[in-house]
Structures are given as C-alpha cells and as structure tokens.
Amino acid sequence: xxxxxxxxxxxxxxxxxxxxxxxxxxxxxxxxxxxxCATDLALAxxxxxxxxxxxxxxxxxALDGPLAGRRVVGxxxxxxxxxxRCLAGDPRHCTDRTVLGILGRSGAFAEELCLPTANLLAVPxxxxxxxxxxxxxxxxxxxxxxxxxxxxxERALVVGDGRLGQLCAQVLLDADLDVxxxxxxxxxxxxxxxxxxxxxxxxxxxxxxxxxxxDLVVEATGDPxxxxxxxxxxxxxxxxVLKTTAARPATLDLAPVxxxxxxxxxxxxxxxxxxxxxxxxxxxxxxxLIDARYPLERGADALAHAARPGVLKVVIExxxxxxxx
Amino acid sequence: xxxxxxxxxxxxxxxxxxxxxxxxxxxxxxxxxxxxCATDLALAxxxxxxxxxxxxxxxxxALDGPLAGRRVVGxxxxxxxxxxRCLAGDPRHCTDRTVLGILGRSGAFAEELCLPTANLLAVPxxxxxxxxxxxxxxxxxxxxxxxxxxxxxERALVVGDGRLGQLCAQVLLDADLDVxxxxxxxxxxxxxxxxxxxxxxxxxxxxxxxxxxxDLVVEATGDPxxxxxxxxxxxxxxxxVLKTTAARPATLDLAPVxxxxxxxxxxxxxxxxxxxxxxxxxxxxxxxLIDARYPLERGADALAHAARPGVLKVVIExxxxxxxx
Numbered sequence: 001x002x003x004x005x006x007x008x009x010x011x012x013x014x015x016x017x018x019x020x021x022x023x024x025x026x027x028x029x030x031x032x033x034x035x036x037c038a039t040d041l042a043l044a045x046x047x048x049x050x051x052x053x054x055x056x057x058x059x060x061x062a063l064d065g066p067l068a069g070r071r072v073v074g075x076x077x078x079x080x081x082x083x084x085r086c087l088a089g090d091p092r093h094c095t096d097r098t099v100l101g102i103l104g105r106s107g108a109f110a111e112e113l114c115l116p117t118a119n120l121l122a123v124p125x126x127x128x129x130x131x132x133x134x135x136x137x138x139x140x141x142x143x144x145x146x147x148x149x150x151x152x153x154e155r156a157l158v159v160g161d162g163r164l165g166q167l168c169a170q171v172l173l174d175a176d177l178d179v180x181x182x183x184x185x186x187x188x189x190x191x192x193x194x195x196x197x198x199x200x201x202x203x204x205x206x207x208x209x210x211x212x213x214x215d216l217v218v219e220a221t222g223d224p225x226x227x228x229x230x231x232x233x234x235x236x237x238x239x240x241v242l243k244t245t246a247a248r249p250a251t252l253d254l255a256p257v258x259x260x261x262x263x264x265x266x267x268x269x270x271x272x273x274x275x276x277x278x279x280x281x282x283x284x285x286x287x288x289l290i291d292a293r294y295p296l297e298r299g300a301d302a303l304a305h306a307a308r309p310g311v312l313k314v315v316i317e318x319x320x321x322x323x324x325x
Numbered sequence: 326x327x328x329x330x331x332x333x334x335x336x337x338x339x340x341x342x343x344x345x346x347x348x349x350x351x352x353x354x355x356x357x358x359x360x361x362c363a364t365d366l367a368l369a370x371x372x373x374x375x376x377x378x379x380x381x382x383x384x385x386x387a388l389d390g391p392l393a394g395r396r397v398v399g400x401x402x403x404x405x406x407x408x409x410r411c412l413a414g415d416p417r418h419c420t421d422r423t424v425l426g427i428l429g430r431s432g433a434f435a436e437e438l439c440l441p442t443a444n445l446l447a448v449p450x451x452x453x454x455x456x457x458x459x460x461x462x463x464x465x466x467x468x469x470x471x472x473x474x475x476x477x478x479e480r481a482l483v484v485g486d487g488r489l490g491q492l493c494a495q496v497l498l499d500a501d502l503d504v505x506x507x508x509x510x511x512x513x514x515x516x517x518x519x520x521x522x523x524x525x526x527x528x529x530x531x532x533x534x535x536x537x538x539x540d541l542v543v544e545a546t547g548d549p550x551x552x553x554x555x556x557x558x559x560x561x562x563x564x565x566v567l568k569t570t571a572a573r574p575a576t577l578d579l580a581p582v583x584x585x586x587x588x589x590x591x592x593x594x595x596x597x598x599x600x601x602x603x604x605x606x607x608x609x610x611x612x613x614l615i616d617a618r619y620p621l622e623r624g625a626d627a628l629a630h631a632a633r634p635g636v637l638k639v640v641i642e643x644x645x646x647x648x649x650x
Contacts (some may be wrong), residue, residue, distance in 0.1 A: 054618070147586070179378070224579065236420070242582070245583045246580060247580075250576070251577075254574070257592040258567050258569065259593055262590075263591070265495035265589075266581075266583040268586055
C-alpha cells in the first residue's frame with residue numbers, strides 16, 4: 001500500500017509499504033480521509049520516539065468484520081484486552097496499549113489501517129467525511145464533559161485558539177457555559193455559528209494577566225509557560241484542565257494550588273459517541289475548521305502546511321477508487 | 326496580655342501586648358494550649374509577610390458569647406461574611422478573609438485571641454486539651470475525605486512522615502484504605518495503634534523510585550522535588566493530593582498528567598466536626614504525637630524545638646490561673 005512514513009523526523013511517501021496485519025478481533029479499514037494533528041507534528045520532533053506511519057484522525061471504510069462496507073471512525077487506543085483496566089472497559093489507560101499512529105501501531109496516513117473491531121463506530125449517513133474526520137479530536141474535547149460535571153460550572157475560559165482549543169470551546173458552549181476563548185486570532189472564531197467571547201493576547205509572555213477569574217480553565221496550547229499563567233486565573237476551588245501534552249516541564253508555583261484548593265486535571269482521549277452525535281445533529285459543525293486538503297501523494301506538504309502559524313485543520317485525501325461521495 | 330510576637334523572623338515574649346479587640350459577632354477566647362505547626366516556622370522565614378502573634382492550633386476557653394465558660398476550638402479562616410463564598414458557607418476561600426495567626430489576625434501564641442463566634446466549636450468533656458489542640462491539623466487531614474470520595478480508592482500512599490503526613494495516614498486508615506507511608510523515620514509510626522505500611526527513603530533525592538503505583542497519593546512534605554517524584558507513582562486516572570504549601574516553585578513534567586489523566590488536587594483547611602469526633606471516639610489518638618511542651622515564657626524555645634529534624638508536635642502551655650484540670 002501507499003503511505004506516508006515518518007523516519008528521522010521526515011514524512012516520506014512510500015509506494016509499497018506492507019499492509020498492516022489484522023490481529024485477532026481486529027478489522028481492516030481502508031482510509032478515506034485523515035486529519036493532521038499537532039501530535040503528528042510533535043512525533044516528527046521526536047515525541048514518543050515513533051517511526052512508521054503516523055496519523056490517528058480518520059474516517060474510512062471497513063473491509064471485513066461486522067461493519068464490512070460501512071464508513072467507520074475508530075477510537076485510537078487498543079488495549080491488551082486482559083488487564084484490569086481493559087476488563088473495566090477502559091483500554092485508553094491500559095499500560096500495554098498500542099495507539100494508532102502514535103505507539104506501536106501503524107496509523108492513518110496510509111491506504112489501510114487495522115483497529116480492534118470493538119474500537120470502530122459506524123458513521124451515520126448524515127455525517128460527511130469532512131465532518132467524520134473530526135470524531136477523534138472532538139471526542140478528545142468531549143472528554144472534559146465526561147471527566148467533569150459541567151453543570152457545576154457557570155463560566156469557563158479556554159486558553160488557545162487552535163484546533164483543540166476551538167473544539168473545547170464548542171463543547172463548553174454546547175453545555176451552555178459562558179465561554180471565553182483566549183488567543184491571538186480573533187478571525188478564527190468565525191468558523192462556528194456559536195462563538196465564545198474573545199480575549200486577545202492575555203496569556204502571551206509579558207502581557208498583563210486578566211483581572212478576571214474563572215471556575216473552569218482549559219489549557220489548550222501545550223506551552224508550559226502559558227500553563228503557569230492559566231493557573232493564576234483559576235478561582236479558589238476551581239479546575240484547570242490540561243488538554244495538551246507539553247514538550248518540556250512546567251515550572252509551577254503550587255502554593256496557590258494548595259491554599260485555593262485548585263484541581264489540575266489531565267485530559268486526553270474521549271469516547272466517540274457524543275462527538276459523532278454532535279457532528280450528526282450539526283450542533284458542532286467541525287468541518288468548517290478545514291483550511292486545506294492534500295492528496296496522499298502530497299502528504300509531506302500537508303504536514304508542512306499544518307505546521308504554519310494560524311492554520312487550523314489540514315486533511316489528507318486517500319486515493320479511493322470506489323469512493324462515491 | 327503576654328504573647329509571643331514574631332518580628333523580623335524572631336519570636337520574642339512580649340509582656341504587655343494589647344488584647345485583640347473582638348469585632349462584631351466575635352468571641353474572645355483565653356488560650357489554654359497552642360500547637361506549633363510547620364506553617365509557623367515558615368512564617369518566621371517570611372511566608373505571608375506576617376508579623377505579630379502567630380499560632381493557629383489551639384484549645385481555649387470562651388470568655389463571652391454563647392459559649393462563655395466552655396472549652397472551645399476554632400476554624401481559623403474568618404470570612405468577610407458578605408461575599409458569595411461566605412454566603413455559600415465557605416469563608417475558608419473568601420478572598421477578603423483573615424486567618425488566625427497567619428493573615429491579618431492575631432494568633433494563638435498569646436493569652437487571648439478573638440474569632441467569629443460561628444467559627445468556634447465546644448470541645449466534648451471526653452477530649453482532653455492535649456487532644457483538642459490537634460483539632461485544626463486533624464481537620465486539615467480530614468479535608469481530603471471531604472474533597473474526595475475515599476470509597477473510590479483502595480490503596481493510598483502518603484509521602485512524608487511528619488505531623489501532617491501521619492495525621493493524613495490516620496484519616497486514610499480510618500476510611501479503611503490500604504495505606505503506605507513513605508518517610509525516613511519508621512520509629513514515628515509507633516505513636517498510633519493503627520499503622521500504615523512503611524516505605525523507607527523511597528522519595529529521597531537519588532533514591533530508586535518504587536515500582537508500585539497508587540490510585541491516591543498524598544504529598545505531605547512540601548518539598549517540590551518530592552512532589553515531582555510523587556507524581557510519577559500515581560496510577561492512570563489516579564489523584565495526587567498536595568497537602569502542604571511549598572516555599573519554591575515545582576518543576577513538573579505535565580505530559581504524563583495529560584496522558585494518564587491524573588488529577589492534582591490542592592487541599593488545605595478542613596471542617597472541625599469530623600476531626601473532633603475522631604478525637605472524642607479515640608479513633609485517632611493524636612495526642613500521642615506530642616514530643617515536648619513548653620510554658621509560654623519559653624515559647625521561643627518551643628519554636629526552636631519544633632524546627633529540629635525528627636520532632637513531631639511541640640505544644641505551648643498558657644498560664645491559666647483558673648485552670649481546673
């Protein structure tokens with residue numbers, strides 16, 4: 001199969017990669033459309049020490065198994081199936097897991113991938129590929145709603161107006177919170193019909209921090225210095241959600257965390273069902289975030305485009321001879 | 326009145342301090358016994374910029390108001406009474422609060438103090454002064470049980486075998502958790518009839534970290550380097566409770582916090598009622614932690630004694646001419 005192989009920090013189109021072998025209980029999937037995530041860019045910088053086919057945001061067509069012929073999306077963590085975490089229905093935290101295009105499992109920047117059949121969800125007909133490809137990042141944003149009872153909160157601040165920050169803001173608006181988004185690109189907010197309030201540059205280095213405080217703050221930049229600044233605007237007994245991994249350690253003054261009894265909550269992958277439903281109903285029209293699309297042959301250009309400042313989502317279209325959409 | 330005044334990092338006995346004036350809704354309390362806390366030692370090093378009479382652990386006798394003549398203990402945070410936090414019953418997080426012997430309010434290392442009458446609790450006759458003086462630090466340990474549903478956890482690790490670490494371990498044992506205490510002084514565990522397992526030196530600089538992981542880890546050393554090491558032994562989706570303020574910022578790798586969806590929870594003062602009940606029933610015989618007692622005249626020696634390595638609780642006895650016990 002053709003695919004984009006990451007080796008030594010570079011993505012290269014390979015014309016004849018081996019098709020990944022499906023293990024027991026797994027389904028082969030022909031990829032239709034894949035999305036580029038900040039994690040893919042981080043992998044190229046050495047994160048996770050990953051080499052091979054990256055890519056974990058996709059919509060495809062199941063080639064075998066009970067969903068054969070159906071369009072599918074898939075949860076990216078594949079547990080061992082035998083440990084206490086897996087048996088409790090949480091393969092996302094299995095310590096022996098593989099992760100699609102991130103850890104020990106060939107990913108979505110290729111014509112085919114494999115995932116446990118249990119990870120796959122059929123995509124409703126109303127959800128076009130351009131929307132379905134957002135199931136994974138939107139599920140990650142919905143993870144905040146799974147971890148926290150959002151009804152407890154009235155006002156939320158999202159720091160970071162990139163892809164994930166925007167999706168988090170949409171999930172919080174969807175839960176009827178009063179949402180402020182801090183970033184540098186007010187024009188990015190035009191993508192969605194429902195818009196948060198915008199706070200420009202308030203968390204940049206040297207900027208005067210806002211006077212306001214929030215019950216719920218979601219950090220979606222992955223910049224550890226921003227994390228420290230975001231911590232300072234959490235109300236007593238409030239919550240700071242860390243939505244993105246940072247490449248270097250953060251230096252945090254934890255005394256206010258103790259005195260104000262603040263909760264810092266790490267948040268990663270989420271369940272796909274609420275995300276697919278938000279896409280199906282049109283409540284969160286995520287496809288509006290697509291800025292550019294590239295064919296697989298120009299996959300390396302797609303990755304370079306996604307790394308440009310200000311760009312939201314870049315997608316990679318796979319050659320699908322039988323594509324009817 | 327006589328009292329120990331903190332000025333320029335030194336505690337000095339003053340023979341004629343002004344008696345603190347009771348505000349509206351406040352009760353005057355004659356102090357019987359006061360405990361020395363690590364926070365008092367931190368105040369002497371400049372924490373909070375406090376000058377005046379320190380001390381926030383006490384048992385005394387109410388001199389006026391509805392509890393006049395009764396032995397009392399008291400919650401140390403005095404809210405403004407008018408803000409949303411205070412009206413919701415949480416003066417502990419009022420941004421305009423004063424804090425006994427810590428922030429804007431003369432403390433317990435003197436013959437008299439004042440607190441809002443609503444902060445005071447009568448001490449049951451069965452609870453001797455030596456036990457009652459632990460109401461405040463034991464309430465701080467019980468705060469963990471108020472913030473978390475301890476029934477969700479099976480195994481807990483407390484890092485730090487000082488006063489607060491020991492009390493936290495007792496609260497977790499009281500909730501029937503399987504508790505391990507990491508510290509340097511195994512002999513300290515003999516103070517209590519119910520004892521955690523002991524892990525020696527595992528969080529010291531350069532020590533090999535334990536292979537085990539815990540659902541719940543309570544950091545009770547206040548050393549930011551230990552905090553970083555404690556974070557590394559929290560299970561995926563587990564919780565790290567920060568029980569003590571650190572004097573300097575911590576440098577933390579937050580990527581595992583995100584990937585493993587760990588919760589970091591700051592925890593400070595707690596409600597006194599569960600602490601008083603644990604003392605009354607004898608479930609947590611905290612008075613066994615007392616290592617030394619000094620009269621107020623030798624208060625400076627008491628503070629110096631409390632600062633020695635390995636010492637648990639030092640108490641200061643007030644001159645009470647009408648003491649009948």
